[in-house]
Amino acid sequence: xxxxxxxxxxxxxxxxxxxxxxxxxxxxxxxxxxxxxxxxxxxxxxxxxxxxxxxxxxxxxxxxxxxxxxxxxxxxxxxxxxxxxxxxxxxxxxxxxxxxxxxxxxxxxxxxxxxxxxxxxxxxxxxxxxxxxxxxxxxxxxxxxxxxxxxxxxxxxxxxxxxxxxxxxxxxxxxxxxxxxxxxxxxxxxxxxxxxxxxxxxxxxxxxxxxxxxxxxxxxxxxxxxxxxxxxxxxxxxxxxxxxxxxxxxxxxxxxxxxxxxxx
Ligand code: SIN
Ligand code: NI
Numbered sequence: 131x132x133x134x135x136x137x138x139x140x141x142x143x144x145x146x147x148x149x150x151x152x153x154x155x156x157x158x159x160x161x162x163x164x165x166x167x168x169x170x171x172x173x174x175x176x177x178x179x180x181x182x183x184x185x186x187x188x189x190x191x192x193x194x195x196x197x198x199x200x201x202x203x204x205x206x207x208x209x210x211x212x213x214x215x216x217x218x219x220x221x222x223x224x225x226x227x228x229x230x231x232x233x234x235x236x237x238x239x240x241x242x243x244x245x246x247x248x249x250x251x252x253x254x255x256x257x258x259x260x261x262x263x264x265x266x267x268x269x270x271x272x273x274x275x276x277x278x279x280x281x282x283x284x285x286x287x288x289x290x291x292x293x294x295x296x297x298x299x300x301x302x303x304x305x306x307x308x309x310x311x312x313x314x315x316x317x318x319x320x321x322x323x324x325x326x327x328x329x330x331x332x333x334x335x336x337x338x339x340x341x342x343x344x345x346x347x348x349x350x351x352x353x354x355x356x357x358x359x360x361x362x363x364x365x366x367x368x369x370x371x372x373x374x375x376x377x378x379x380x381x382x383x384x385x386x387x388x389x390x391x392x393x394x
Contacts, residue, residue: 142334143221151225155292155341156327162217163273163332172275172331174208175237175355181205184239188249195251195345199237201376202357204390209235213359218271218334219394222361225336226267229364231391233262238272238356240283240348248283251345253312253319255291256360258300260339261371263383264363268339273357274329282354283346285335286326288319292338299340304371312342329356362386364393 142162151157163171182205184197199205203213212218213235223230240248257265278284298316303309313319319342326346327335337343339360348354364387368380377386 141220142217143224148224151336151338154287154289154325156287156289156325156335156337156343157225158327158329158333158335159221160330161332162221162334163215165332168275168331170208171212171273171357172355174206174212175199175202175239175275175357178202178206178209178237179239183237187251193249194246195240195249197239197241200373201234202237203232203235209237209357212273212357214392214394218273218359219361221334222269222271222336223394226269226361226363228267230267230361230394231364231366231386232394233260233268233360233362233366233386233391235357235359238358240345240354242348242351242353244351245353248347250347251283251285253342253344255299255312255342256337256339258303258309259372260360260362261369261374261377262362262366262386263369264366265339266363268360268362268366270337270339271359271361272329272335272337273359274331274333275355275357276352277331278329278354278356279350280326280328280346281349282352283348284326284328284354285337285343285345286324287337288322288324288342291322291342292340294340302369302371306372316342361394362391
């Protein structure tokens with residue numbers, strides 16, 4: 131494998147990758163970040179986790195799916211550079227085919243087995259948990275800051291699930307108590323193939339906010355460290371929902387068009 135030397139100016143997205151994303155709702159883009167960038171963003175993510183984390187994705191400390199730090203780009207200068215990395219934002223805009231804003235960035239850690247036994251990340255789509263309206267093009271970039279083989283708990287995706295109708299989606303929830311299992315709202319879910327996508331450090335996998343995805347437990351001794359960046363439709367508006375403390379002062383229906391949600 132040839133290491134990328136100029137991740138800022140090179141176009142990382144091939145036409146084939148674009149077509150694959152449109153059809154399947156996710157795509158892996160190899161080696162978007164150089165080795166030195168990975169090292170810098172990994173160190174910054176570890177610092178952010180030590181200083182601000184972790185919040186727990188799961189029912190409690192004994193049932194951790196993921197440790198995370200929310201709004202990480204506002205908490206660490208280097209993670210701001212990651213969130214606005216030109217190779218990532220350019221690929222996201224091309225995949226979306228529409229103007230985008232940065233909505234949120236999270237450090238996403240499944241600690242190694244010696245520290246903690248993590249659970250699988252349950253199947254979900256991101257639209258359900260976003261306190262936003264108008265998400266037709268919204269997508270997440272999942273950036274690997276270490277090698278993430280299958281055994282570490284990489285993500286799997288249900289190809290084409292971003293195109294399923296609203297009858298088979300939970301488009302919103304106002305509290306986690308409303309959350310419904312994918313199998314409840316999409317009876318065919320159990321018979322859908324899933325594609326598991328291991329990543330090398332520096333790879334980025336993009337998925338549409340309606341693509342059903344999940345991750346395995348981390349069965350290794352090494353931490354699975356990644357970064358999730360949500361790029362929303364530029365015209366998306368606030369819709370009271372979950373994890374919205376940072377915007378709950380806004381009026382429902384208001385556009386998120388201020389400096390905390392920059393156009394990318
Ligand atoms: C994970 O990192 O395990 C889940 C991330 C996501 O759902 O986007
Ligand atoms: Ni997700």
